[in-house]
Amino acid sequence: MLNLILFGPPGSGKGTQSSRVACRYNLVHLSSGELFREEVRKGTKLGYQLASYMLKGLLVPDNMVLKKIYKAAIHHEDTTGIVFDGFPRTVNQAVLLDRFLNKKNIPVSIVFFMMVDEKELISRMMGRAEDSGRLDDNEEVILRRMDVYEKQTRPLRDYYQKQNKLSCISGMAPVKVVAERISSVIDNYLMKKEIIKLVAE
Numbered sequence: 487m488l489n490l491i492l493f494g495p496p497g498s499g500k501g502t503q504s505s506r507v508a509c510r511y512n513l514v515h516l517s518s519g520e521l522f523r524e525e526v527r528k529g530t531k532l533g534y535q536l537a538s539y540m541l542k543g544l545l546v547p548d549n550m551v552l553k554k555i556y557k558a559a560i561h562h563e564d565t566t567g568i569v570f571d572g573f574p575r576t577v578n579q580a581v582l583l584d585r586f587l588n589k590k591n592i593p594v595s596i597v598f599f600m601m602v603d604e605k606e607l608i609s610r611m612m613g614r615a616e617d618s619g620r621l622d623d624n625e626e627v628i629l630r631r632m633d634v635y636e637k638q639t640r641p642l643r644d645y646y647q648k649q650n651k652l653s654c655i656s657g658m659a660p661v662k663v664v665a666e667r668i669s670s671v672i673d674n675y676l677m678k679k680e681i682i683k684l685v686a687e
């Protein structure tokens with residue numbers, strides 16, 4: 487199984503690139519933000535609870551996140567792999583995801599860290615705000631999301647670096663170019679895996 491994680495600041499292109507990668511390598515795209523927005527749209531009790539955090543730009547508590555993600559991951563157990571987009575977002579979520587996947591012997595393969603300048607991030611999200619309908623795309627909440635990212639999500643970089651799984655990708659280029667950068671890392675990984683398999687046979 488090819489399990490990928492894309493993480494980075496809000497607006498860094500996680501969603502855009504995750505859907506391209508999923509399509510190119512025939513993987514399931516699992517976006518925590520999308521799962522939550524869908525629940526909010528349905529107007530469920532859980533949706534109201536999620537919205538109360540998302541509208542403030544705060545992270546949803548881990549227990550609510552994990553329940554949703556595990557359920558979705560188990561639903562796709564027979565897939566060739568999953569692209570996790572926006573999850574994990576805290577070191578605690580990463581530790582628990584590792585535990586969950588390692589138990590099933592399908593560990594995380596590569597973690598992509600999307601790097602984009604702050605000015606560009608704000609401009610992208612403000613641009614998207616014009617037609618996205620996303621209530622968290624306004625200046626005040628965007629700044630909060632960026633602050634929350636710095637404090638709670640950025641530490642994931644060290645966590646995955648220690649596991650030798652981190653691949654830093656500059657997201658400061660057109661979508662197609664960034665997609666090629668990501669694909670070349672994945673192709674390299676798959677090629678190495680294939681060679682190891684051949685040698686072992």
Ligand code: AP5
Binds near residue numbers: 503518545547573
């Ligand atoms: P989430 O939906 O994950 O939002 P986010 O992290 O703030 O990220 P965005 O969706 O804004 O940006 P992105 O990096 O996906 O970039 P995109 O491709 O869209 O989470 C929303 C909320 O849900 C959180 O605030 C939190 O409350 C909650 N949540 C979610 N997961 C959670 C978790 N695990 N734990 C706790 N809470 C959680 O691109 C942005 C824009 O830029 C688009 O308009 C796009 O077209 C454009 N663009 C993309 N790439 C390029 C490029 N290369 N050049 C020019 N423009 C580009």
